[in-house]
Amino acid sequence: AIDSDALWQDIMETAQFGATEKGGLCRLALSAEDRQVRNWFTQTAEALGATVTSDDMGNQFARFEGTEPGLAPIAIGSHLDTQPTGGKYDGIIGVLGGIAVLRTLKESGRRLRHPVEIVNWTNEEGARFAPAMLSSGVFAKIFTADFAKSRVDAEGTRFDAALASIDAAGDEPCGEHPLAAYLELHIEQGPMLEAEHCTIGVVTGVQGMRWYEVTVTGRDSHAGTTPMTMRADALQAASRLMASVQEIALNRPPHAVGTVGMVTVKPNSRNTIPGEVIFSVDLRDPNDDVVIAMENSFRDRAGALSREYGVSIGIREIWDSPAVHFDQRLIDAVSFAARAQHLPSREITSGAGHDAAYLARIVPTTMIFVPCAGGISHNESESATREDIAAGANVLLQTLFIADRQ
């Protein structure tokens, strides 16, 4: 079994890298804080007998050899980057749960047939560089490395420049090495498991999600002298369009969600009517057709508001991650492991995107969820219990054993 004290201690120790005053983390991908936790990962994994390498997207692999030559590794992973106001668990327990598996293997002396690799994927959050799951996406050939390396953050820094600035790139071209299976432990980030008193979420897949960048262009003019009827106010049109995102999602219950997370107003001066507003839209549903229907409603609304306000509205899709169904044998293995450990569980679809969603396109993949308090995530107060995380890591360990025999 997992050493739950050591696992909890690892979580608390790494939570110093990018700690915020409110007890959360701000550890944006490829920041100075990300470098600190990457170094910790390397040192800790090496001390447990693993060999650590990086690929040219900065993905880190800590490899622990197996007994049977020629078998591809089973990978366990997630990410160590966070949102600007993120928590201590999102992504992190997937990587440190893997470190806990290594520790068990080392201390028990038990060897598996397959090599085991613990993976830290770069820029999963999509907070610094859009889209999310960027480097697991390159690994799975969803994105080209050229596309990924040319992404820019809000300050205009390119992904490849950020990678170089913290020396995070290795020599191996991303996606070159084969895997036998991929497993990811994660907090649910939603309210279901807690509400139903389940310790383990047997994740069957990930819902479909799309991101858009919307640009509303009107005309800058003076707030005091321009009559209401002579305005082309980009922000008035944008606020009605942003409000429509909620309406559109509420019209497609029970699963659809829609969010505007990011807004830029130009010139952003109190007494100038905004001439340009740029905002993000995130639309999701387990059924891809519902996502498409929401997009169509949104485009219709934008067309109507564009005419009403005399502004132009451009909608650019910047990410499309269709719904994913995980590998049935691995889903069954997680379900079996939960039952074997007498842990209450239920099947669940992930509302969040995860590196596993992209890995599933190229290798048998599944995920294990544990509850988080109130379903709150992407928030500094995100919280999960030591017991639930340990239970999740034990299910991860047993699922690995099953996968190793398959």
Added chain:
Amino acid sequence: AIDSDALWQDIMETAQFGATEKGGLCRLALSAEDRQVRNWFTQTAEALGATVTSDDMGNQFARFEGTEPGLAPIAIGSHLDTQPTGGKYDGIIGVLGGIAVLRTLKESGRRLRHPVEIVNWTNEEGARFAPAMLSSGVFAKIFTADFAKSRVDAEGTRFDAALASIDAAGDEPCGEHPLAAYLELHIEQGPMLEAEHCTIGVVTGVQGMRWYEVTVTGRDSHAGTTPMTMRADALQAASRLMASVQEIALNRPPHAVGTVGMVTVKPNSRNTIPGEVIFSVDLRDPNDDVVIAMENSFRDRAGALSREYGVSIGIREIWDSPAVHFDQRLIDAVSFAARAQHLPSREITSGAGHDAAYLARIVPTTMIFVPCAGGISHNESESATREDIAAGANVLLQTLFIADRQ
């Protein structure tokens, strides 16, 4: 009469300080570009025989002596700072029109009874430091110097630090020296004069205006996993509240205007439901009671949305500039001067705030407007003709002569 070629050349020469690609200006108060134009002002006024001093708010005074000892100066002024995407005329023609008056006095040898002072008021726009008309406000004892010097810009820089950084502060405490009258030439910044083919706006006063800072506080959470019904989305509530500003102004025709110019979203990440949104509101009407009624409607709407969305909404009034009526004798002087020069004119209330609105509280004051193309201002394409500006400067000159005899 004014040397209209020299005046036009001064406008074009100073337009190099902070020139934007689109032919406008970005010359925020107390920036490096502001320092350049301030130095130009000093050198040019000194070459015309004036003595230039600054007060401790950075207001610049170029003094040309009169013949009668002991008389307080008649001031002519406006501002040389601009919006982030401002034009070449707003404020600028008021100061450079004053320089043109000095040039006429020097070249004609005509001396007035009163000294004449050309004034460049610091931070009129309110774009870098809110509120607007900050330093004329200190001069008129509307604000204390301590309050003004502690204002901070979006980067957190205090007004006094910015003042020191470009060496713009003089020794004289702001507001110490008496004035006999104050005159300001300005573009209308609205569409009336152009629409009615008037060259001169005889400005009778300035409408009432208030600024608010609104903070909507919800709860950050995950865009993909948080059901629509479990959100406290600060931006959804804010977008409905921002949209209400237009509605509230449209409900009080024909003059009321309402604008949201500035928005900050936190944490501003595509896949995090915003936990906090801060935005500005600008409400105006020539009748102060209408401004108050609009404020009340806005507060009611905020209360309702706060309950509907489960968010808290704080509304802080950060500026209140009541409606102003200018000095009747000076208004009549402008009207007379326009008629004497056979210039078509009409009375007009200013929709924009101006340094004159504060000067009017302490000294007989009026303004002269000239048209600008399409009424467009606070826009890089702001434009006004050489002829109209020269006509306005000639009315200014004649109004000065009349005021000097009063």
